[in-house]
Amino acid sequence: MTNYQYQVGGCLAVDSPTYIKRQADIELYRGLKVGEFCYVLNSRQMGKSSLRIQTMEVLQTEGIVCAGIDLSAIGNLDITPEQWYASVIDSIVSSLDLYNSFDLTTWWFEHNNLSYGQRFSKFIQSIILKLIPQKIIIFIDEIDSILSLKFQVDDFFTVIRSCYDKRAQNQEYKRLTFSFFGVATPSDLIQDKLRSPFNIGRGIELTGFTFTEAQPLVTGLATKSTNPQAVLQAILNWTGGQPFLTQKLCQLALRAESFIPTGKEKEWVEDLVKTLIINNWESQDEPQHLRTIRDRLLLSERSHRLLLLYQKILQTKGVKVHQNSEQLELRLTGAIVQQRGKLKVYNRIYETIFSRNWINNVLVEVEKVKDNNSPLKSDANLSMNRQEYRNCQILLNKVKNYWVKGVLETSLHGKVLIELGLEERKNAVNRPWGLLWEDLGNPQQELPPGTRIIDKFDELGAGRTLLILGEPGSGKTTTLLELARDLINRTEADLTQPIPVVFNLSSWEGKKQTIADWLVLELHTKYQVSQQIGKAWIQEQRLLLLLDGLDEVSRDIRENCVDALNKFCQEYGQTEIVVCSRIRDYEALSSQLKFQAAIYLQPLSLEQIQEYLK
Structure with missing residues (x-):
């Protein structure tokens, strides 16, 4: 097993062995060296930030x-504009x-009679050019983030x-x-051509990898094949040299258990692409790439065009x-x-996923929304505007990165997961009228082996509320985070679905704070x-809402917390909620949650423990 690694997503380090130098490296370096204003405005995951880092290092x-x-x-x-x-x-x-x-705070208030743009200009003239005698290049990445500001920054470009x-x-x-880097057209950033720096600057085109340029990637493939050149060519035939996909396929090939058969490189790579990229692509798209392309197609204000x-x-x-506005935005x-003077689909992977059938189906739905303002049956993210989508995606990514990747996957890394038994506890919750499950005569019903928490949660339908109970160390939080992971995967495919967010009830302050107010504060401070x-x-x-630690709420206000949760459910009846608690602490309460169902995590049997220790 090799320690060689390809990097899938993110900015490559200066000394990364898989950084690929392209024509853009040469053009950007030469342009900046002679003092030209250069900009790299391209689609996401083409290597813009890595290009910036590499060029800065050389200069x-x-x-x-x-x-x-x-x-x-x-x-x-x-x-605010001032901030x-x-x-x-x-x-x-x-x-x-x-x-x-330089003391920014003092300097800023000394010049408070100037506009913000003038202060920026003054800073360049009286601070940057005075304190630094050498040549200076200011690299500005993610320039497209200004499109989400609530105010104009044309003066920034004018300066x-x-x-x-x-x-x-x-x-x-x-x-x-x-030098600017981002995902936007110059006209998106500033429309006044007389004030724009782009019409006196030099655009640098960032293209995909050619076979010759991609030769450094052969190193890792050589550990899996006697003919790594053929493997690389087969990968490029699918990716068209798109940097993210090329690195990802190389990494997937490197991690594959089987050695690549000599003479069968093309067929082997095709099977790899179909199995791990194309089939069920929305759920396998990690880190996110294909869904980003889909969303940029669907969430544009000019989506139909x-x-x-x-x-x-x-x-x-x-x-x-x-080079009209639609063509630039589509690129x-x-x-x-x-x-060669024509716009073409970038590669076979995109052409297979965003196929004629896909575009035909999407256009039907888009035209329904456009003409009749009717509900969208597929690709429902169209009903959200760009900023709403971005806000939801940011929160979802934070929940996923912290709780799923940072807690769940870290705690389970290298460990064998024991299947926990689940048991319905019908008498643990005070169900709302009309929501009883069958077999009421059996308040403790053991569920079949292999039952997943997501399966039971789905059975509850819209407006679901569930209580998870267990002994100390029984896996309540792990079970909650497994549910969070599965729900996040669904929401990533359709951001109009409720956003799963994990909170810990231990920070609730008591009767003086409603659950709604507490949630707003937790969203602000934690996310x-x-x-x-x-x-x-x-x-x-x-x-x-995925609420952990009911038993961690201070004992003297725990009853109040249950009452506050019940009141919240009355006021926000469509909000779906899952609460976790130690069973003994919950059973000691005089009040019960008015939830639809409760699940008890059964303790491990002696046989399970012995099997695990083998």
């Missing part, structure tokens, strides 16, 4: 001072390590444009240049390039690439969701 070794800032790290929800501009300046100061030479206009009269500005253009490309095997989805958005989500019943 810095040549004595050029480089600052790198990520605008997405500044944030875009409930941020945004100050954060941009602070990010530059931090990257250039100027804190010992950058003015730095070039001032070169004619002030030689100092010739030492400074900028984009889909019709994509359909034409599929039907005609290529459309002549005109930013990542599904389309420009080749960085603005209170305005949090309140809207609670009111609209957009969340599926």
